[in-house]
Amino acid sequence: MSETKEKIVSLADKLIREKGFNAFSYKDISEPLQVKNAAVHYHFPTKMDLGIEVVEQELRLLSLNAEKWKKLPEDGQLLKFFGVFRKHCNNGNVCLMGSLAPDYETLSPAMREKVHEMASVIVEWMTSCLEQGRKHKRFHFKGSAGDRALLVISNLQSSLLLSRVLGPSAFTRISRQLLEDLGA
Template structure:
């Protein structure tokens, strides 16, 4: 990506995580970057194209993280995921999927598909991590790993949202409980 395109994606990512997808315009990106709206339209003809660009960037980052974490024991991999969420919360962000979900029905079909791809990547990775951790004696839980993955991801997402209202300790309490409850 070009430097300008990267900066546009980063600014859009920030706005999505703090305000929501439908709450910002190209002007909200152009003004602080001191560029014209036309420069954004050059790289992203529609707002859906911009949304897809942000999601693709996030998918790429997640896949790179998951590849790095693959060599770690499963409990350490899960701790790394929690750290990513914690970093977002510390910066006043919520996770991208959690931020996009309320606006999901307003998205174009290609953007909906990209959000679903992101969600499936995370849940599938987490399901595999949990199942492998159970097999290797690092985790204990009842039921299907995919069901547990859904519980974990929704708890992490919602704890970031609640942290905005009730304070940062909410995320720490929820994430600590998640990790403790999985111990054999």
């Protein structure tokens, strides 16, 4: 990927997490990067193309992290996952899925498919981590691992939203309680 293209994707990711997908334009990208709108359109003819690339980048990052984390016990993997959210909290961002979900119905079918894929990959990873952690006696919770995964992910997403309003302590309190509820 060219340096300009990487900068465009990186800034779009930041804008989506800060403002939401529908709340920024190519002008919000071209001005800080000091390029013409045409340069942004050259790399990404439509905003949906750019959005898909941002989601694909997130999927690649999750895959890389999951590969690194699989050497850790499941409670360690979960702590690493929580650390990703902590980093976003400290930067005042929300997670990408949490930011794109409210705009989901306004997205193109191709982008909706990519957001759905991202959500599915995250839920599948979390479900597997929780199932294996319970099998190895690292986690203790009632119900299915899949249902618990949905609860953990939705709570982490909302913790970032609440942290914007109530401050970072909201994330700290929610994440601590989630870990305690899992017996981690």
